[in-house]
Structure formats: structure tokens, C-alpha cells
Amino acid sequence: MSEPSASLARGKDTVDLLQHTYKLIRQIIQTLWLDERDEELKASFASLMAYCTIIQDHISRILGNINGTTLSSTHNLITLLSGPLKHIFTTSFHSLSASARLNPLKEVYGKIRIEKESLSKIDILEPYLTLGSTSDERNDTIKLLASCEQELSDAYPEDPSQWKPEDRAPQLNIKEPSYAVWSAAQSIFKAMVSCMDCPCTPAHDFGARLCLGTYRKPNAELKLGLDDELDFDMFLSMEHDWQEVRVHTVKERVVQLIVDQADNCQSKAKCAAVRPMKVKKLCEPIAKSKSMAAYRLELKVTRNQLFKLKSERSSSTVDKSQSAVSLDEFLRGRSGSFTERTKRILAVILSSAVFHLHNTPWLQSTWSSSDVLFFRTSSSAVPLRPFIHTPLSNIVNESSGDADKENTCLDPEDIDPDDIDPDDLLSHQYPTLVTLAMMLLEVYFVAPFDLLAQKYNVKLESGSQSSSFTRYMDVNFVFQACQKEIPQNSQFYLAVENCLDPKVWQDEQGNRLDDLTLRTKIYNEVVLPLETELSQAYSSIPIEDLDRFAQEVDFGSWGQTIQTWNQQANTNASQNHGIVSMYSSPLPNSPGIMQRQSYDGRGFEDRRTRLDSPSGRKRPSLSPSGRETESHSVDPPLLSDIQVNCRSAYTVGILCALPLELLAVRALFDTKHASPEYIQGDSNHYALGMMNQHMVVAACLPSGEYGTNAAADSASNMKRTFPNIKFCLLVGIGGGAPTSDSDIRLGDVVVSLPTTRFPGVIQYDRGKEIEGSTFELTGSLQPPPRCLMTAVSSLRSDPDLPFNPLESYLEDIASRVPVPFRIQYRHPGQDNDCLHECFCHACHSSGVCGNKSSHIRRRSNRPTNHPEIHYGLIASGNRVLKDGSVRDRWAKEYGILCFEMEAAGVMNTFPCLVIRGICDYADSYKDKQWQHYAAATAAAYAKLLLGYTSTNSIHWSRSSTEEDRSFSMYEGVQDPPNKRQRI
Incomplete structure (x- = not known):
């Protein structure tokens, strides 16, 4: 063997050893990840595992083609793969050869697999691996691995033409749709x-x-x-x-006309x-x-x-007085409406439209996302039910909605090759398919085509010069520019690629296809891949019943499910479940007093919010189906079906410290229930209602009272009065503790999350003073219930969660609270968010200071006003903290993100989770400017979280006992004779 060949073989062996090295590192980190309880560490380990896996796959693919590479390129590959290892391994261990490192790594993996103690695992790893003792060090390692993976992707790109059929995402066996629609x-x-x-x-x-x-x-x-x-x-x-x-x-x-049975039998003759x-x-x-x-x-x-x-x-709730919203408008101004689910559903519907309507007058050759319209309902929801706008022209062309059949009467043998325009050879014979490809790209990237082209530096032809040829070339160029961001083995990529490939739409001789063959091709090459993509991602969505499913999805609120409830069905159900139905909205001057509504026997329908239950949908819904009609009342309008419930029916408690906090919570009730009458021994006043399918009871501390003791007293009363409450949410405002690791801003939300040392909340004023001016925390608090922790995990891991998940709830609050407060519940502006470095008497007393700018910490503005959500430790105590240095000391020593005054009194009374909107920075500069908005963000997160929390519905029929009569919501309602029982 020649020296170059031997060197190349040794290089290949080294690459193979590095592949095994990355595999062992991944296995070691996976073992650490499985036993880790700290959320931050767990997330870091997950990222490290992911990059090691991807790099390992890259190496495996590259090894298959390494025989065709040069010695220098193999050397470069080894250098690239060794870069992150230098950072991961200790200095002494990295000095060993690639082969000498394998056996020690195998031994390390074998030992930590059976070791349960975290400290012992650290001792085992210490001589070999340094994964980072701080988050910054771990992030540096992740960045090195990410950079290595990107360089591998760029230097050794995959060739899709070499993929085997099984390497592509498989297509499902889905029955063909009807061909009769055309x-x-x-x-x-x-x-x-x-x-x-x-x-x-x-x-x-x-x-x-x-x-x-x-x-x-x-x-x-x-x-x-x-x-x-x-x-x-x-x-x-x-x-x-x-x-x-x-x-x-x-x-x-x-x-036939249907007449009532009570009518005279002679009237049957009229039923002709x-x-x-x-x-x-x-x-x-x-x-x-x-x-x-x-x-x-x-x-x-x-x-x-x-x-x-x-x-x-009509059973439709479409509000014809409101203008329709085009897909183009959604792409330009309402990008938050697009989730992975809505994008996939929309792709199937748009491609099916081309399959059914291609070559008909309904689908013009110039159709675009501006012609695809969505109607609003009376509740401002926007069902995912698109319509195509078409002028009814007097000219009905039997075979062209596309202008596709130009020159089809010409025999190719009659055309002189010298007379063929080269542009015609590059063109696409079916412009509707080109437009479909363009719209699929718009939906995938959530951007109108002109902005998408601008993003990828593709210059488009102007509108006046645009033609079928230029449009095809424009779409093709944009697809070539952005295709790297679409998984090339995905069915979506395959569908777009097929749309733009002229050869797919020709026969073996290069001629046009007949209509039936063409539509068969459209289904098999475009629609079926997109249906397969949808089914694989969301197996609970039925392809055979997709039309019905889609129209229950609110496109205006990023894919929440809405549902039409049939009033007659609910009336029948009320006979068994104690539901009082058929009531209108309150009388103008009598809040809460309901008036009976006439019923004509036909039944009527009501558009109602319905969130996906964990058992019924792959992903839970996240937001209200749409904004309610603006009202001057603090509470949302009473819906037509109101449950008469006893206290045992309520399963979720919400406790607030201030009325402004409770106001934000009550504004988010989907349904309001009447408050109970006076309950002996309970000084609380309760607001009752439904929130994301949960029966919720909310209360506020008495005015003027605050702190852990008052909170403990209110929580104890709530628990005694409502015995079936499973958990409590402490919702309100708090003081933030920004650090270099947590860029907390005013209006952000902090959620208590347990760590390895603390249960999510620290009672920072309870402990022992020890010699040396040290303070040792004592006592222990209960952690949040497991059901809420799994709900938090589900929320944080949801790929459909938009970048602004609280926005629609914040809009609901701002539109439902009384008019004088509405401006206060909106974002005060980032210019009013100042974090001071240190205390200055001049700044604090008069606001006039020659050196004022130096006292404010410089922080760049965020691109939007959307609040961010932080998870970590919250400090609770009976004293108001107004000292920035003390705040920073606690934040540095314990990782505190927020300070508040009630949680420590409730944690051991109720299983609970603390949710705080940041209204100040717990320093001497605190004021009340941000309190209302911070209360709104906390309430918005509470409702968002309940959408991920399994309901604990307990249905009770009503009792004639004094306890349950206190919950009679309307006078004149008859109690059933049976005793209370579970159903």
C-alpha cells in the first residue's frame, strides 16, 4: 500500500474512533440527563445530547463517502471534530490519542449508569470530562458543538438523490378523495x-x-x-x-314541511x-x-x-357585517395565528383546492393568497375555513381556469424548432401549481412572497411585467434559496418540489397530461404527501373528516379549537346534570339577574369556547377562541348555559392579594357563576366561574391586609368552604431580581419552579442568625403539585406555542375591565422601565440629578413589548423589600428571581404554584405604574397554564340541603327530588 493510501486509511480509522467517542459522550450525558432534577441542567444536557447525536450521524454519513476524499480534507475533518472535544475533555485526558480515550470512556459510562448519587457521578467524571460548572460554561460547550455541526453540514452536504426510498418520510395509505367535485x-x-x-x-x-x-x-x-x-x-x-x-x-x-303533532289531522294535507x-x-x-x-x-x-x-x-355564526380577512393579511399582520398544526392543515386544504378546482373558472390563473379569505364570527373568532373569491364572469371557458391550454391545438410536428422561444421551454404549463408552491412556501415560512424573496435576496419582477414565465422563475429561485431551511426528506419538501418540476406534469414524450391523469398526479404528487405530513405530526386529526375539524379551529387565536354547542342537546343533558338553560343576558339595570328567554322548539346554537382536553387532542389549546364583544362590565358576558353547582364542584382555587389582581383574573373567566351567599365562619368573598374548562373559585385578601399570615387565613377558609379544590394558583404582582443570567423586565412573569435545594419558594425572613453576621434559612415548604409541574413541562415543550402566548389574554383583560382602568392594564412602554444600579438621594427625592444616566443600568430595548416567562425560585416573606443591594445578594446566593409576600403562608395549606407579574425591581425606586399590567400578565399566564392542566370535573346533581341552596343562581329554579350523588 502506498504512503498516501495508508495515511488515508489511518485518517478514516481516526474518524471512526471519533464517531465512537461522540457516541460514548452522548450516552454519558444521557445518563446524567435521566437522573437530573434541576430544570436548567436538564435542558443543557438535552442540548448537548442532541448535538452529539447529530454530529455522530454526520460522521456516519461522511464515512460512507470518505474513500473519495483527499488526505487534506480528511485531516481537516479530524481537526473539526476534535475542536469541541478539547473543551469537553480535561487537559490530561485530551492529550491521549483517540484510541486510548475509548476504554476509559466506556468504564466511565458503565460506572455512572449504576450510580445514583449526583456527587458520586461528579467524582467519576472529574478526571475525564468537564461539562461546565456554570450555565455560561455549559452554553460555551453547546455553542462549540453547534458550530461544529453547522460546519459539517456546510462542508459535507447531503445529496438527496442518493437517498433510498425508505430514507424519505414514508407516505401513509390514505384513501383517495372523490373525483366528482371537479x-x-x-x-x-x-x-x-x-x-x-x-x-x-x-x-x-x-x-x-x-x-x-x-x-x-x-x-x-x-x-x-x-x-x-x-x-x-x-x-x-x-x-x-x-x-x-x-x-x-x-x-x-x-x-316536506313538518307540522306539530298537536295540529289538526286535516293539516296533514298541507304537507305536500x-x-x-x-x-x-x-x-x-x-x-x-x-x-x-x-x-x-x-x-x-x-x-x-x-x-x-x-x-x-343557518347554523353558521359568520358575522357578515365584518369584512373577511385574507390569507395575505394574516401573513403580513397576524403571523402569530400560524402554528405547526394550522400550517399543516392549511397546506392540505389549499392543495386539495387545486386538486378539485384546477382548470375550472373557480380557480383563476392569477389566484394568490389575497384571494383566499376567512370570515369572522360574531365572537371575533376566525374559523380555519378558507373561501376563494371569484368574480362570476359571463365568459365560461370549458377548459381553462388556468389559461393553461394555450397552443394545445398545435401539433408539435408542425412547429419549426427554430421558432421555439427558449423561455417557453423553461416555463411551467400549469400556473396554478406554481401559485400553489408559492403559497405553500408563504405558509411554511409565515411570510408573504415578496418579503420572503427579500429575505433571501431574490429580486422579483414588478407586477406590470409579471407573467406566467416570470412568476415560475421567481418562485423557483426563492425555493432554491430557502430550501436548506426545509427538511429535504420531508413530505412538505417533496410536495413543493413536485409542484415546481415541469417534468412531473408531462408524459414520457413531454406532452401535456389529460385532465383525469393530471388530477391523479396532483393528488399523488402533492396532496397525498401533505396529508401524510399532517397525519404523521398529528395522528388525532382525521383526514377523512378534516373539513369539519378545521372549521372548529380558530385561526385568529393560533389554532385553538372552537365548537358549536347545540342548545337542545344541552337542554336534554340538563335534566340529568342540573344545568339551567335558556336564559338571556342580564337586564340592563339588574346585574346578575337573569330573565327567561322564549323557546320555540327548534333549538338554537351558541358559539362557545372549548379547549382541547388532554385525552382528546394531541396538543392542548392555549388561548380563548377570540375576543369577546367589548363591554363596560368587569366580567365577561354570561353564556346561555349556566351550571348550578354546589361548592364541591369547584376544583381550582386562585388567591390574589390586591383587588387589581383579582380584577384581571375575573376578566378572563369564560363563564361567570353567581357568588355564594354568606357562609358561616368564612370571611372571604368569592368570584366563581369557568376558566379553560376548569371550575375556578377566586378570592382576594381583605383590603389593608397583606403578608403570609393573611394569605394563610384566606387559603384555609377557601379550602374548608370548597373541599374539592385540588390546587391553588397564587396570582399577582411581585418585585423582580434581574441578573446576568435572567434578563427580567417589568411586566414579565415569574413562575415558581423547584430546584434540587428548594421547592420553588423560599421563606427568606425565617431562619437563624449565626455568629459572623450570617443568616441560615430554616423550615421547609411543600413543592407544587405534580399535576402542575407536568402542565408546566407540557407548556414549555409545546412546539406550537407562539412567541407571544399571552397576547390574546392581555387583550381580553384590557377590553373587559371597566373603561377608566383599561389604559392601566396595557403595557406602559419600555421607556418607563428603568433598572437603577445604586441608590441616589437626588434621583429618588427630586428626580433632578446631574449624573442620573450613570445610575441606570444600560439595557437594550426588546424588539416587542411581549412579556417573557421565567421559571425559578421566588422569595416570600412578611417584609416589603426596597433595597437593591439586598435583592442582588439574595439573587446571587440563591438564584432568586422574584420577591413577594404571600406564598410562604399558603404553600403548606394548599398544593399551589406561585405566578407573579413583575411590577418593580424590589428597590427604593418602586412605584405603582406597572402594577395593573403586571397583574394582567400573571393572570394571563394562569389561564394559559390551565389550558395544559387536566381537568378534575366532578358533576353533582343538586341537593335540597341548606349548603347547596346557597348556590341557587336564579330564583324560581326547581330542585330535583333526588339527593346529591356522584354521576
């Missing part, structure tokens, strides 16, 4: 256009907005033989007033079949439907002819 949509458009001729002046400007969807049928409906029914929901307009319409494409059916009316002028049924706002216009198409059926009462 012809039905064509027929509907023709039928409508044929009825547009009328002598009305001025001429009508007809428009349609067709609901987009997969048009799949759930298996239950298929078994009932309903697969031949196709209904199309849309809105029609002659000017700008949109009317709800449902168009049926089914066999003619008999529609109602014959459909042939529509001659489209403007007539639309105009007539304007006077029936609560009804939906029902049409039917048979053989390209339009018929009017009997109008039906």
Missing part, C-alpha cells in the same frame, strides 16, 4: 352564470366566495350511502352584501311535497334572502340548471 363545481359555475342575465339597472356585479376543502366524507357517512351527495357552501353577492348559500349536487329529493323552483334570474333569490338574515339560501344544480329549494335556518 365536474360538480364546473356545473355550478355554468348554472349560475346562465342565470345572470337580467334587465336590472344598474347592472349587478356578481361575485362568489366558494368554501375550500378536501370534500372527503367520514367513514360513517360512507356506510350510510351518502357518498353521492356533494354540497358546496359559498357566499353570493350582487354588490358588497354577501348572502350565505348552500348548493346541492344530488338527485332530486322531496322536501315542495317542488324546487327553477331559477331564471340569479338576482331574485339573492335579493329575497336579504330579508331572511337568519336563513341560508338553498340551491340545487341538475344538468347545469339552477333550482331553488326551501331556505333553511
Whole structure:
């Protein structure tokens, strides 16, 4: 063997040894991670493990191609891989050769696997590894590994063409959707256009907005033989007033009038079949439907002819008085609405729209995200139910909604090769697919296409010069620029790549595909990969029933689920569960007094917030379904179904110290319950309601009382009066303790989190003074309940959690509190957030100081006003802390993030978690400017956390005992005769 070949072989052996080294390091860190209880250390170990795993995979891939590399490149690879190891290993251990290090590492791994004591593990590791004793040192190690991984990715990129089929994300076996939608949509458009001729002046400007969807049928409906029914929901307009319409494409059916059984039997003769009316002028049924706002216009198409059926009462909550919101508007101004779940659902719906509507007038060649619209509901929710806006043109082209069939009548043999424009060879024959690829990229990156191009330095053609060719080239260039940020083995990448590849949409001879073959290709090459991606990420979302599922998702509140509750069903349920229904909102001058509402037997529906339960959804919902209508009342409007509950039904307690804190909490109730009457021996006054499906009881300390003793007394009363409370949330304001590790700002939230030494809260004024002016903490407090700790972990690990998870709740609070307080519950501005380095008498007394700027710690402004959430230790005591030096000393010695005055009195009374909004910095400069906003951020986090916490619902039927009669919410309600019992 020649010397170069031998050197290359030795280099390959060294690389192989380094791969085994990274594997052993990962195994050692994984063992540490499994037994670690400190959240910060656990997170650091997880990052170290992840990078070691990725680097190990890179090495394995590179080793497969190392035979084709040069000696110098192998040497560079060894140098690159050795860089992080120099930082991870001790100096003496790193001096050993790669082969000499393996056996000691194996021994270390074997020892710490069976060792349970943390200190003993440290002793075992000390001669070999230095993972960092501080967070900064660990972060430096993580940065080195991240840099090494990035360099490996850049220097040794993967080649997707070499992937085996099994290396790509597998496609699922999903049944094909109906191919009948295309012809039905064509027929509907023709039928409508044929009825547009009328002598009305001025001429009508007809428009349609067709609901987009997969048009799949759930298996239950298929078994009932309903697969031949196709209904199309849309809105029609002659000017700008949109009317709800449902168009049926089914066999003619008999529609009968249903009369009450109590009517005279002679009236049965009036129940003759109602014959459909042939529509001659489209403007007539639309105009007539304007006077029936609560009804939906029902049409039917048979053989390209339009018929009017009997109008039906609408179940939609769409508020037609509000303008629709386009997808482009969401991308530009409401990016927080996009989560991984909503993006995947939207991708499936948009691709299904192309599958169903390609080459129809519904889908123009110039369609874009501006044409995809979403309607608001009366509660300001925005269901994830897109509509395509299409003008109803008199020109109905049988085969072109795309302008795709230019020159299709020409025989290729008749074209002189010298007459072919080279640009035409580079173009794409199906512009709608190019647009789909563009919109998929917009949704993936949550950015409109022009800004996406700008981000990746791609210059676009101006609108006036744009054509099918330039648009294709623009989208292709942007995709090439950003494709590195999309996993290349993902089904999403495959779908976009297929959309833009002209060869996919040609036959073997390079000719256009016939319509059926084309649509089959669209499904197999684009829709199916996106359906597979959705199913793999969210197995609980049914592809066969995606349309129904999507319309229950609030796109306006980053994917929370909303649900229509049928009032009649709830009325039936109330017979068993003690639910009092059919009440209207309170009388104008009688807060809390309810008035009965007439009921006509038809039932009615109410849009209601419903959060995903842990058992029913893969990820819990995080926010309200939308902002409530602005009200001057402190409490949200009473919903139409109110439960009459005994005290045993409430399972969550919230305790506040100040009325301004309780006001923020009550503003976030989804449903308000009436307060109980006076309870002997309990001086608390309670606010009751529902919050994220939890039965909540909230209370405030008596005015003028504060500290641990007052809090302990209030908590004891609450626990005695509401015996089934499982845990309590202490929600309110506190003083922050910023450090170099925790950039705490005013308005941020601090949540108590246990460490290896403390249970999340320290009673910092309880202890022993020891000689030498030292203070030793004594006593112990109970840690937060396990259910809340798992909820916190679930929240912090949720990939769908937006960067501003509290924003919608903060808006709810600011819009629901009384008008005079609304400005106080909004962010006061970062200019009013000053952290002083030291105390200055001149600054504090008069505000006039020649050296004032030097007393303020310089901190760059955050890019937004969104509050950040911090997890760690909270100090609690009976004294008000107004000393920055004492604050910093406690923060440095114990890692304290926040100071407050109630938690230590409650921790041993209730299982509880402390949530504090930062209103000052616990120094002599504290004031009340930030108190209301800080109270709002704490309340917002409390509701957010409850969305991740499993409910402990206990349903009770009502009792005739004096205890339960105190909870009668309305006069005149009849108690059932049975005794209280669990159901």
C-alpha cells in the first residue's frame, strides 16, 4: 500500500474512533440527563445530547463517502471534530490519542449508569470530562458543538438523490378523495352564470366566495350511502352584501314541511311535497334572502340548471357585517395565528383546492393568497375555513381556469424548432401549481412572497411585467434559496418540489397530461404527501373528516379549537346534570339577574369556547377562541348555559392579594357563576366561574391586609368552604431580581419552579442568625403539585406555542375591565422601565440629578413589548423589600428571581404554584405604574397554564340541603327530588 493510501486509511480509522467517542459522550450525558432534577441542567444536557447525536450521524454519513476524499480534507475533518472535544475533555485526558480515550470512556459510562448519587457521578467524571460548572460554561460547550455541526453540514452536504426510498418520510395509505367535485363545481359555475342575465339597472356585479376543502366524507357517512351527495357552501353577492348559500349536487329529493303533532289531522294535507323552483334570474333569490338574515339560501344544480329549494335556518355564526380577512393579511399582520398544526392543515386544504378546482373558472390563473379569505364570527373568532373569491364572469371557458391550454391545438410536428422561444421551454404549463408552491412556501415560512424573496435576496419582477414565465422563475429561485431551511426528506419538501418540476406534469414524450391523469398526479404528487405530513405530526386529526375539524379551529387565536354547542342537546343533558338553560343576558339595570328567554322548539346554537382536553387532542389549546364583544362590565358576558353547582364542584382555587389582581383574573373567566351567599365562619368573598374548562373559585385578601399570615387565613377558609379544590394558583404582582443570567423586565412573569435545594419558594425572613453576621434559612415548604409541574413541562415543550402566548389574554383583560382602568392594564412602554444600579438621594427625592444616566443600568430595548416567562425560585416573606443591594445578594446566593409576600403562608395549606407579574425591581425606586399590567400578565399566564392542566370535573346533581341552596343562581329554579350523588 502506498504512503498516501495508508495515511488515508489511518485518517478514516481516526474518524471512526471519533464517531465512537461522540457516541460514548452522548450516552454519558444521557445518563446524567435521566437522573437530573434541576430544570436548567436538564435542558443543557438535552442540548448537548442532541448535538452529539447529530454530529455522530454526520460522521456516519461522511464515512460512507470518505474513500473519495483527499488526505487534506480528511485531516481537516479530524481537526473539526476534535475542536469541541478539547473543551469537553480535561487537559490530561485530551492529550491521549483517540484510541486510548475509548476504554476509559466506556468504564466511565458503565460506572455512572449504576450510580445514583449526583456527587458520586461528579467524582467519576472529574478526571475525564468537564461539562461546565456554570450555565455560561455549559452554553460555551453547546455553542462549540453547534458550530461544529453547522460546519459539517456546510462542508459535507447531503445529496438527496442518493437517498433510498425508505430514507424519505414514508407516505401513509390514505384513501383517495372523490373525483366528482371537479365536474360538480364546473356545473355550478355554468348554472349560475346562465342565470345572470337580467334587465336590472344598474347592472349587478356578481361575485362568489366558494368554501375550500378536501370534500372527503367520514367513514360513517360512507356506510350510510351518502357518498353521492356533494354540497358546496359559498357566499353570493350582487354588490358588497354577501348572502350565505348552500348548493346541492344530488338527485332530486322531496322536501316536506313538518307540522306539530298537536295540529289538526286535516293539516296533514298541507304537507305536500315542495317542488324546487327553477331559477331564471340569479338576482331574485339573492335579493329575497336579504330579508331572511337568519336563513341560508338553498340551491340545487341538475344538468347545469339552477333550482331553488326551501331556505333553511343557518347554523353558521359568520358575522357578515365584518369584512373577511385574507390569507395575505394574516401573513403580513397576524403571523402569530400560524402554528405547526394550522400550517399543516392549511397546506392540505389549499392543495386539495387545486386538486378539485384546477382548470375550472373557480380557480383563476392569477389566484394568490389575497384571494383566499376567512370570515369572522360574531365572537371575533376566525374559523380555519378558507373561501376563494371569484368574480362570476359571463365568459365560461370549458377548459381553462388556468389559461393553461394555450397552443394545445398545435401539433408539435408542425412547429419549426427554430421558432421555439427558449423561455417557453423553461416555463411551467400549469400556473396554478406554481401559485400553489408559492403559497405553500408563504405558509411554511409565515411570510408573504415578496418579503420572503427579500429575505433571501431574490429580486422579483414588478407586477406590470409579471407573467406566467416570470412568476415560475421567481418562485423557483426563492425555493432554491430557502430550501436548506426545509427538511429535504420531508413530505412538505417533496410536495413543493413536485409542484415546481415541469417534468412531473408531462408524459414520457413531454406532452401535456389529460385532465383525469393530471388530477391523479396532483393528488399523488402533492396532496397525498401533505396529508401524510399532517397525519404523521398529528395522528388525532382525521383526514377523512378534516373539513369539519378545521372549521372548529380558530385561526385568529393560533389554532385553538372552537365548537358549536347545540342548545337542545344541552337542554336534554340538563335534566340529568342540573344545568339551567335558556336564559338571556342580564337586564340592563339588574346585574346578575337573569330573565327567561322564549323557546320555540327548534333549538338554537351558541358559539362557545372549548379547549382541547388532554385525552382528546394531541396538543392542548392555549388561548380563548377570540375576543369577546367589548363591554363596560368587569366580567365577561354570561353564556346561555349556566351550571348550578354546589361548592364541591369547584376544583381550582386562585388567591390574589390586591383587588387589581383579582380584577384581571375575573376578566378572563369564560363563564361567570353567581357568588355564594354568606357562609358561616368564612370571611372571604368569592368570584366563581369557568376558566379553560376548569371550575375556578377566586378570592382576594381583605383590603389593608397583606403578608403570609393573611394569605394563610384566606387559603384555609377557601379550602374548608370548597373541599374539592385540588390546587391553588397564587396570582399577582411581585418585585423582580434581574441578573446576568435572567434578563427580567417589568411586566414579565415569574413562575415558581423547584430546584434540587428548594421547592420553588423560599421563606427568606425565617431562619437563624449565626455568629459572623450570617443568616441560615430554616423550615421547609411543600413543592407544587405534580399535576402542575407536568402542565408546566407540557407548556414549555409545546412546539406550537407562539412567541407571544399571552397576547390574546392581555387583550381580553384590557377590553373587559371597566373603561377608566383599561389604559392601566396595557403595557406602559419600555421607556418607563428603568433598572437603577445604586441608590441616589437626588434621583429618588427630586428626580433632578446631574449624573442620573450613570445610575441606570444600560439595557437594550426588546424588539416587542411581549412579556417573557421565567421559571425559578421566588422569595416570600412578611417584609416589603426596597433595597437593591439586598435583592442582588439574595439573587446571587440563591438564584432568586422574584420577591413577594404571600406564598410562604399558603404553600403548606394548599398544593399551589406561585405566578407573579413583575411590577418593580424590589428597590427604593418602586412605584405603582406597572402594577395593573403586571397583574394582567400573571393572570394571563394562569389561564394559559390551565389550558395544559387536566381537568378534575366532578358533576353533582343538586341537593335540597341548606349548603347547596346557597348556590341557587336564579330564583324560581326547581330542585330535583333526588339527593346529591356522584354521576
